[in-house]
Amino acid sequence: MSDPASVRVIPGGPVNGEIRPPGSKSLTNRALLCAAFADGPSTLTGALRSEDTEVMIEALRQIGIPIEISEGGLTLSLGGRVSQPQDRNSEHHELFIANSGTTVRFLTAALSAAGGNYRLVGVERMHQRPIEDLITALIPIQEGNIAAESPSGCPPVLIQSDGWNCESICVAGSVSSQYLSGLMMAAPIAAIRTRSPREILVRGELVSMPYVKMTAEVMRRFGGAIEIIECDNVPENNVPKSNVPENDATATTVRVQVDANEYQGIQYAIEPDASAASYFWAAAAITQGRITVNGLTPGAMQGDVGFCEVLRQMGCEVETGHDSLTIVGRPLHGIDVDMNAISDTVQTLAMVALCAQGPTRVRGVAHNRFKETDRIGDLAVELRKLGAIVTEHSDGMTIQPPSDGIRPAVLETYNDHRMAMSFSLAGLVADGVEILNPGCTVKTYPEYFADLEKLIGRAHHWRT
Numbered sequence: 001m002s003d004p005a006s007v008r009v010i011p012g013g014p015v016n017g018e019i020r021p022p023g024s025k026s027l028t029n030r031a032l033l034c035a036a037f038a039d040g041p042s043t044l045t046g047a048l049r050s051e052d053t054e055v056m057i058e059a060l061r062q063i064g065i066p067i068e069i070s071e072g073g074l075t076l077s078l079g080g081r082v083s084q085p086q087d088r089n090s091e092h093h094e095l096f097i098a099n100s101g102t103t104v105r106f107l108t109a110a111l112s113a114a115g116g117n118y119r120l121v122g123v124e125r126m127h128q129r130p131i132e133d134l135i136t137a138l139i140p141i142q143e144g145n146i147a148a149e150s151p152s153g154c155p156p157v158l159i160q161s162d163g164w165n166c167e168s169i170c171v172a173g174s175v176s177s178q179y180l181s182g183l184m185m186a187a188p189i190a191a192i193r194t195r196s197p198r199e200i201l202v203r204g205e206l207v208s209m210p211y212v213k214m215t216a217e218v219m220r221r222f223g224g225a226i227e228i229i230e231c232d233n234v235p236e237n238n239v240p241k242s243n244v245p246e247n248d249a250t251a252t253t254v255r256v257q258v259d260a261n262e263y264q265g266i267q268y269a270i271e272p273d274a275s276a277a278s279y280f281w282a283a284a285a286i287t288q289g290r291i292t293v294n295g296l297t298p299g300a301m302q303g304d305v306g307f308c309e310v311l312r313q314m315g316c317e318v319e320t321g322h323d324s325l326t327i328v329g330r331p332l333h334g335i336d337v338d339m340n341a342i343s344d345t346v347q348t349l350a351m352v353a354l355c356a357q358g359p360t361r362v363r364g365v366a367h368n369r370f371k372e373t374d375r376i377g378d379l380a381v382e383l384r385k386l387g388a389i390v391t392e393h394s395d396g397m398t399i400q401p402p403s404d405g406i407r408p409a410v411l412e413t414y415n416d417h418r419m420a421m422s423f424s425l426a427g428l429v430a431d432g433v434e435i436l437n438p439g440c441t442v443k444t445y446p447e448y449f450a451d452l453e454k455l456i457g458r459a460h461h462w463r464t
């Protein structure tokens with residue numbers, strides 16, 4: 001069957017129920033990478049099967065990592081590292097990374113550290129998404145060539161590497177935290193052939209900090225030893241930094257201390273995806289319903305569980321269970337909120353803002369312009385179609401909800417899964433919201449619209 005051209009969610013009353021979303025994309029791709037370079041086999045349970053994890057799995061298979069898939073796709077068994085270290089003249093591998101930021105950034109760092117001859121190629125949008133700061137960090141430490149081929153430092157990425165030779169790495173973190181996460185996970189991999197760097201320094205702003213803490217946590221589970229030190233004035237350990245220009249006055253904001261412990265194969269259970277959960281929590285919020293998400297608590301490894309706190313600030317009740325988080329919808333009011341740490345939930349929040357009293361100001365997410373689409377500019381365009389008055393800011397937006405209710409509209413998704421999933425929320429409360437290209441949820445949640453149908457107990461209108 002061909003992909004549907006559009007979908008309309010049929011509005012109704014309060015959304016009540018419980019759900020366990022599929023596994024976390026971020027945790028699945030981290031665990032896959034650590035397991036691939038571990039000594040001994042690993043088993044990952046509750047994994048996400050979607051485009052973003054599929055491209056990671058296929059790329060790892062292509063470079064010789066055996067991966068078996070069972071339990072309807074949810075359990076991944078990896079044989080661990082089998083091949084000998086490669087060098088820049090070894091067999092060339094062309095790896096397809098679609099539009100997966102985690103895959104391209106994690107693999108760039110890991111393959112540069114491991115050594116070999118690779119080209120990472122994505123879809124058109126991926127070739128417009130930045131990776132230059134990561135390449136700049138790798139050039140001085142990698143033996144061989146590494147380059148981003150598209151103009152202004154975007155993939156495809158060419159890696160011809162004999163591994164790393166460094167004590168210290170410097171990286172910028174204002175565009176994406178995935179560069180730092182990639183370097184962190186690659187550090188123990190470098191030790192397999194040469195030696196591991198002792199520290200990674202972040203110069204200037206670092207966005208999306210919870211993902212960096214998640215990286216450290218996953219690495220520790222696989223036996224890696226890593227410490228994140230956040231400070232205004234980082235003690236720099238006197239490690240020689242050949243890669244910092246002499247008169248560079250940019251402040252070091254974060255220092256990551258690395259020990260070269262090799263990854264060990266383990267059994268690892270992946271949490272449900274908290275960014276995916278945000279749509280269900282928001283559905284309860286805007287319909288005055290009650291939704292329990294199982295498998296997530298405030299102590300989850302994913303920062304996006306923090307979205308519940310944002311909903312609480314807007315008026316909802318939050319209930320914490322032994323292994324669940326419940327949102328109870330109440331009358332909503334707009335807020336002024338910094339979403340830097342939980343930027344994947346900005347589109348979800350925008351839909352909640354449409355149903356609140358008074359304006360909502362979102363701050364701290366300038367980096368949202370570099371994601372699957374420009375998630376500030378393009379989001380503003382679609383919100384206006386729904387009747388909101390939107391002011392765009394360099395770091396976010398102000399959303400004034402429509403005074404006469406959400407208007408019928410045909411909404412573009414820009415091939416961004418989070419646009420499609422968020423817009424379904426407007427469809428829960430207003431007639432005539434048509435979402436184009438809903439199949440783009442395949443990136444992280446192929447079954448999203450089917451799961452929503454089950455939860456609300458009524459079928460959507462699909463157009464092919």
Ligand SMILES: O=C(O)C1=C[C@@H](OP(=O)(O)O)[C@@H](O)[C@H](O)C1
Pocket residue numbers: 025026027101102175176177178181207208211343344367
């Ligand atoms: O490390 C990760 O798993 C992610 C980090 C975030 O990206 P940025 O660091 O680019 O904000 C987030 O948006 C992305 O979906 C997943």
Ligand SMILES: C=C(OP(=O)(O)O)C(=O)O
Pocket residue numbers: 099100101102103344371372418444
């Ligand atoms: C930004 C996202 O993905 P990535 O950067 O991993 O492609 C996302 O899933 O919202």
